[in-house]
Amino acid sequence: xxxxxxxxxxxxxxxxxxxxxxxxxxxxxxxxxxxxxxxxxxxxxxxxxxxxxxxxxxxxxxxxxxxxxxxxxxxxxxxxxxxxxxxxxxxxxxxxxxxxxxxxxxxxxxxxxxxxxxxxxxxxxxxxxxxxxxxxxxxxxxxxxxxxxxxxxxxxxxxxxxxxxxxxxxxxxxxxxxxxxxxxxxxxxxxxxxxxx
Amino acid sequence: xxxxxxxxxxxxxxxxxxxxxxxxxxxxxxxxxxxxxxxxxxxxxxxxxxxxxxxxxxxxxxxxxxxxxxxxxxxxxxxxxxxxxxxxxxxxxxxxxxxxxxxxxxxxxxxxxxxxxxxxxxxxxxxxxxxxxxxxxxxxxxxxxxxxxxxxxxxxxxxxxxxxxxxxxxxxxxxxxxxxxxxxxxxxxxxxxxxxxxxxxxxxxxxxxxxxxxxxxxxxxxxxxxxxxxxxxxxxxxxxxxxxxxxxxxxxxxxxxxxxxxxxxxxxxxxxxxxxxxxxxxxxxxxxxxxxxxxxxxxxxxxxxxxxxxxxxxxxxxxxxxxxxxxxxxxxxx
Numbered sequence: 001x002x003x004x005x006x007x008x009x010x011x012x013x014x015x016x017x018x019x020x021x022x023x024x025x026x027x028x029x030x031x032x033x034x035x036x037x038x039x040x041x042x043x044x045x046x047x048x049x050x051x052x053x054x055x056x057x058x059x060x061x062x063x064x065x066x067x068x069x070x071x072x073x074x075x076x077x078x079x080x081x082x083x084x085x086x087x088x089x090x091x092x093x094x095x096x097x098x099x100x101x102x103x104x105x106x107x108x109x110x111x112x113x114x115x116x117x118x119x120x121x122x123x124x125x126x127x128x129x130x131x132x133x134x135x136x137x138x139x140x141x142x143x144x145x146x147x148x149x150x151x152x153x154x155x156x157x158x159x160x161x162x163x164x165x166x167x168x169x170x171x172x173x174x175x176x177x178x179x180x181x182x183x184x185x186x187x188x189x190x191x192x193x194x195x196x197x
Numbered sequence: 198x199x200x201x202x203x204x205x206x207x208x209x210x211x212x213x214x215x216x217x218x219x220x221x222x223x224x225x226x227x228x229x230x231x232x233x234x235x236x237x238x239x240x241x242x243x244x245x246x247x248x249x250x251x252x253x254x255x256x257x258x259x260x261x262x263x264x265x266x267x268x269x270x271x272x273x274x275x276x277x278x279x280x281x282x283x284x285x286x287x288x289x290x291x292x293x294x295x296x297x298x299x300x301x302x303x304x305x306x307x308x309x310x311x312x313x314x315x316x317x318x319x320x321x322x323x324x325x326x327x328x329x330x331x332x333x334x335x336x337x338x339x340x341x342x343x344x345x346x347x348x349x350x351x352x353x354x355x356x357x358x359x360x361x362x363x364x365x366x367x368x369x370x371x372x373x374x375x376x377x378x379x380x381x382x383x384x385x386x387x388x389x390x391x392x393x394x395x396x397x398x399x400x401x402x403x404x405x406x407x408x409x410x411x412x413x414x415x416x417x418x419x420x421x422x423x424x425x426x427x428x429x430x431x432x433x434x435x436x437x438x439x440x441x442x443x444x445x446x447x448x449x450x451x452x453x454x455x456x457x458x459x460x461x462x463x464x465x466x467x468x469x470x471x472x473x474x475x476x477x478x479x480x481x482x483x484x485x486x487x488x489x490x491x492x493x494x495x496x497x498x499x500x501x502x503x504x505x506x507x508x509x510x511x512x513x514x515x516x517x518x519x520x521x522x523x524x525x526x527x528x529x530x531x
Contacts, residue, residue, distance in 0.1 A: 061211075065207060065211075066207070069203050069207060070200075070203075071200065071203050071204045071207060074204050074207065074208060077208060078207070078208065078211060081208070081211060081212055081215065082211070082215070085215035085216075085218070085219055088219055089218070089219060089222060092222055092223055092226040093222075093226060095226065096226040096227075161320075162318035162320055162323055163318065164317075164318060164319065
């Protein structure tokens with residue numbers, strides 16, 4: 001990605017290159033917790049929070065530890081390690097100091113430890129050679145895009161519960177089919193303000 | 198420095214530092230009552246059914262510790278869990294009577310006609326929006342099995358007659374089906390009680406007879422027949438006071454529309470021994486004309502008519518009557 005305009009970076013991450021529907025990263029929570037609106041809200045809030053933090057921390061580690069030592073090939077392992085520890089830390093911190101926020105995010109916080117969307121964004125940011133400010137904007141856009149799609153999709157899933165669906169397609173199969181149709185709709189954003197895949 | 202050494206040191210050092218930091222902060226951020234919380238949480242069944250009124254076992258554990266929630270709210274766990282919680286917290290648990298879910302409607306598709314063909318979503322709640330479902334009785338079970346799909350213990354399945362069948366062994370009495378049913382045809386009854394009215398129609402007489410062959414049409418027979426005054430007519434429905442009911446089963450057999458359900462697998466019958474003096478008290482009290490005999494001689498029980506209510510046994514002045522074949526009746530105890 002060669003854009004440097006922060007606004008365009010945000011828009012690209014938010015809609016055009018939506019992490020769920022265009023990049024197909026983070027599909028496990030997408031199908032796992034999109035069964036109802038409330039869980040979708042909880043998950044997207046937790047993802048927003050962790051994604052921003054993780055991008056910030058891993059960018060710094062990459063720039064000031066991995067690059068000077070010339071061991072960039074270790075970034076995947078390092079990032080997983082850092083993200084897992086970070087989420088644990090955040091969980092403890094919230095539990096002690098922000099009890100309401102902790103209960104609101106509930107089970108989703110520890111789940112995000114192994115969320116590929118988080119790792120994906122931290123790695124993409126490195127690939128695109130963003131500076132710290134742009135990396136954060138990219139993470140913000142991606143997290144909001146994740147939230148937008150998962151909330152949209154949970155509304156669809158709630159309707160699907162009641163739809164007369166062939167028995168063999170009930171549950172996940174019809175969810176995947178609907179997801180592909182939503183993805184097709186998002187494909188229409190390509191070329192929007194000159195942005196491409 | 199070789200690449201190998203550098204990467205080993207970086208990853209190892211990073212892991213070590215993070216591990217140290219985490220262990221330090223886990224001490225620092227430890228919330229009060231963590232250990233207690235874990236203990237309480239493991240004592241609960243963990244099925245997250247929500248019958249206690251809190252969203253899941255974890256929330257209930259929290260409420261027990263911090264907000265003094267009562268210990269006996271766990272219906273699947275029952276007395277056992279309440280006692281465990283009591284011993285952990287050093288409190289005394291008041292025990293709630295174990296309950297079981299029961300279907301208070303007998304109107305399947307054969308007994309209660311379907312007045313239109315419903316082609317919408319296969320969900321009771323959705324069917325209910327459309328003229329309260331397609332059964333002719335607006336109070337009766339819709340029969341699309343929402344209760345079966347919400348039961349966290351798999352205790353409900355749908356029968357051929359489009360009525361749910363409750364497996365009492367699996368049912369924990371959590372009451373989720375009761376609150377989810379759009380028609381309120383599921384009720385919780387005490388597990389030890391055998392008899393209940395399986396009709397919720399608030400209509401009277403003809404209005405019920407026209408739509409359902411097994412509905413209660415407010416004839417008042419059961420209320421007059423009950424020797425213990427356990428039944429009162431409320432909103433055109435005989436309402437059972439379970440504390441007065443003795444499970445005699447008279448209402449079940451006197452009901453002309455067969456609206457009562459008897460959970461007993463078998464009932465005993467009366468037998469008159471030779472010590473009978475022929476006083477005739479038993480003949481007077483028997484509501485089923487199951488005892489015959491001339492005054493002064495030993496009376497006889499007509500077994501085919503006897504329902505095993507035990508009323509004669511109670512009134513016999515010379516204790517000449519025994520109840521036999523009551524083995525199946527022990528369902529009460531188990």
